[in-house]
Amino acid sequence: MPHRLDAALDRFHPVLPLAVGLSGGADSTALLLACAQRWPGQLQAIHVHHGLQAAADGFEQHCRQLCAQLQVPLQVQRVDARPAPGQSPEDAARQARYQAFSAAALDGKARVAIKSIALAHHADDQVETLLLALSRGAGVAGLAAMPAQWQRAGLQWYRPLLEVPGQQLRDWLRAQGQGWVEDPSNQDARYTRNRIRAQLLPVLAQCFPQFRTTFARSSRHAAQAQELLAEVALQDLQQLGEPPRIAALQALSPARQANVLRHWLRSQHQTTPSQAQLAQLQTQLHACRTRGHRIELKIGRGQVRRMGDCIVFGV
Numbered sequence: 001m002p003h004r005l006d007a008a009l010d011r012f013h014p015v016l017p018l019a020v021g022l023s024g025g026a027d028s029t030a031l032l033l034a035c036a037q038r039w040p041g042q043l044q045a046i047h048v049h050h051g052l053q054a055a056a057d058g059f060e061q062h063c064r065q066l067c068a069q070l071q072v073p074l075q076v077q078r079v080d081a082r083p084a085p086g087q088s089p090e091d092a093a094r095q096a097r098y099q100a101f102s103a104a105a106l107d108g109k110a111r112v113a114i115k116s117i118a119l120a121h122h123a124d125d126q127v128e129t130l131l132l133a134l135s136r137g138a139g140v141a142g143l144a145a146m147p148a149q150w151q152r153a154g155l156q157w158y159r160p161l162l163e164v165p166g167q168q169l170r171d172w173l174r175a176q177g178q179g180w181v182e183d184p185s186n187q188d189a190r191y192t193r194n195r196i197r198a199q200l201l202p203v204l205a206q207c208f209p210q211f212r213t214t215f216a217r218s219s220r221h222a223a224q225a226q227e228l229l230a231e232v233a234l235q236d237l238q239q240l241g242e243p244p245r246i247a248a249l250q251a252l253s254p255a256r257q258a259n260v261l262r263h264w265l266r267s268q269h270q271t272t273p274s275q276a277q278l279a280q281l282q283t284q285l286h287a288c289r290t291r292g293h294r295i296e297l298k299i300g301r302g303q304v305r306r307m308g309d310c311i312v313f314g315v
Helices: 004-010 026-038 058-070 090-106 123-135 166-176 190-206 211-240 246-250 255-269 275-287
Strands: 018-021 044-051 073-080 114-116 149-152 155-158 296-299 302-307 309-315
Touching: 004 026, 004 166, 018 026, 018 090, 026 044, 026 058, 026 166, 044 058, 044 090, 044 302, 058 073, 073 090, 123 166, 123 190, 123 211, 166 255, 190 211, 211 246, 246 255, 246 275, 255 275, 255 309, 275 296
Parallel strands: 018 044, 018 114, 044 073, 114 155
Antiparallel strands: 149 155, 296 302, 302 309
C-alpha cells in the first residue's frame, strides 16, 4: 500500500515548471524531496527569510544545503514581516510570505520560468484552520478553510498535502534518511494554532480517530457552498449595476443582499466587512427611502456612502 504522501503526489498534476515554498521544516522538506524525485529539472525552491528570530539564519542554511544536495535551484527572499498596528504577527508573516513567493516566481532573472507554486500545508494545518474559523464564528468562506488549488498573481497555487497528517510526513522523511529543522516558535503557547496542535488535536484523535478525514469533508462541503454563493452574487451584481443601485439592493432578501454586498466589497474593493459592519450597512440601506437620506459607513480601509441612487466605496 503506498504511503499517504506518495498517494497524494500521485493525484498532484501541477503546471510545470514548479516552485516549492521551502521553510526548512519537515512539511516543506518532505514536499520538496518528493517533488524533486518526480520532476527533476522542473523544480525550484523559494525560501522566505522573515528575520524575526535568531534561528532564521539556520533555516536558510538548511535550505541551501538541501537544495544543493537535490540539485534544485533556490531563491532566498528576505522580507520585513513585522506586523502593522492592529495586525497579528501570524497574519503579517503570512502576507509577507505570499508576496515574496509571487515576487520570486515572477522574477525575470530566475533560472526557471515558474508557472505554479506548491505549499506544504497538511491535514493537521487544515484542521487547525477550520477550528480557528469556528472559534471566530466564521461563515462558509471561513469554514471552507484552505483551498487545495487556486489562482493568484498570474500563477497556479497548490496545496497537495492537505490529506496527509503531519506525523506521516515526518515518518516518511525518517524512512528517506532526510533531516529537517524545527521552528522554535511552533512550541510557543502564546499562538492559538500551537495550543490547538498541542492540546486539542490529541483529544480529538482519542474521541474521533478519523477527525482529519471528516473535518476535511466538511470543509469541502463549505467550499462548494461558497462557490454557489459566489455564483449567485455574480448574477445579482449584474442586475444591480456598478455601482450597485440602492433600489435594486432593497428588492433582495436580507440573506441575498448580505451575500452580494460582501462579494461586492471583497471582489471589487478588496475589503471584507465584519458581521457588525455588514448588518449596519443593511440597516442603513433599509432606511434609505428618501432622496435626502445619507449613507456613510466606515468598512475596512475605506467608506461606503451614497452617491445619487447608488452606493459607492472610497478610501
